[in-house]
Amino acid sequence: MIDNKKEILLESGTNELELMEFTVAGQHFGINVAKVDEIIKYGVFPVTPMPNSNPFVEGVFRPRDEIMTVINLAAYMGLPPSDYEEHDILIVTTFNKVHTAFHVHDVKAIQRISWTAIEKPDSAIYGGEEGLATGIANIDGRLITIIDFEKIIVDISPSSGIQVSDIDKLGHRNKNMKPVLIAEDSPMLERLLLESLEKAGYVNVTCCHNGKEAWDILTRAKNSGLPISEQVAILITDIEMPQMDGHRLLKNIREDPALRTLPVIIFSSLITEEMYSKGKSLGANAQITKPEITNLVNLVDTNIM
Secondary structure, eight states, X not given: OOTTHHHHHHSOSOOEEEEEEEEETTEEEEEEGGGEEEEEETTSSOOBOOXXXXXXEEEEEOSSSSOEEEEEHHHHHTOOOOSOGGGOEEEEEEETTEEXXXXXXXXXXXXXXXXXXXXXXXXXXXXGGGOOXXXXXXXXXXXXXXXXXXXXXXXXXXXXXXXXXXXXXXXXXXXXOOOEEEEOOOHHHHHHHHHHHHHTTXXXXXXXXXXXXXHHHHXXXXXXXXXXXXXXXXXXXXXXXXXXXXXXXXXXXHTOTTTTTSOEEEEETTOOHHHHHHHHXXXXXXXXXXXXXXXXXXXXXXXXX
């Protein structure tokens, strides 16, 4: 297990994360330790191929009491396979309430860094919505690409992502002009959130790519002299974001006399028991796990009134 995982989870609003650095075909990548349950040496448990499965799905394995899917990251990213498969690693993750193992070639270290040290990748270089990079960290001269693991899962299993069509289940919706602010670093999820909210009648929606951008918008709003509710009636924020994460953003809001009553909903793949406690202690009005889009809309309805 990841021994120091709970330490970072129990802290509130530090704007830090613990980043697990790993390699695939000699390239350096990163994953938030909060998503990692454990690392297992490849081959300790046999991986059973599944017929007619996605070509990037290596198979399934059962390390304990639950069967998990194994995704081959090298195959998915179009990189060469490992030269020494017996030295490879399975990173066992939990996010969106789903357990998945990712086959990588090596795990290097766990680094505790500030989100301010993570740069937003250039969409023209890193592929925008089609790209995998949500952030770039420079650690000791190594450029580490933080991967959008949620996008990988949705690419392989589209039904596991946000389904805009689910909004139809809510029935007829009237147009609502209340201003909604979204902080979400994944271009794919930002688009799906925007489409879902517009389909639900919320047509006055502003999107930003991290907590820092959201905080700048809120700062300008409070300095304008106009009522905050006329400029931002509710904030929907992810947790993991470059520059400023959702928890630090929430902490800043609750400590600001002009903003502290703003309704904030955390919409994240990381709503574990520990993360829920952390968000609650910081003053989140509601917390919900991706991709529960109809529940999110219901929460927006409730809090925006």
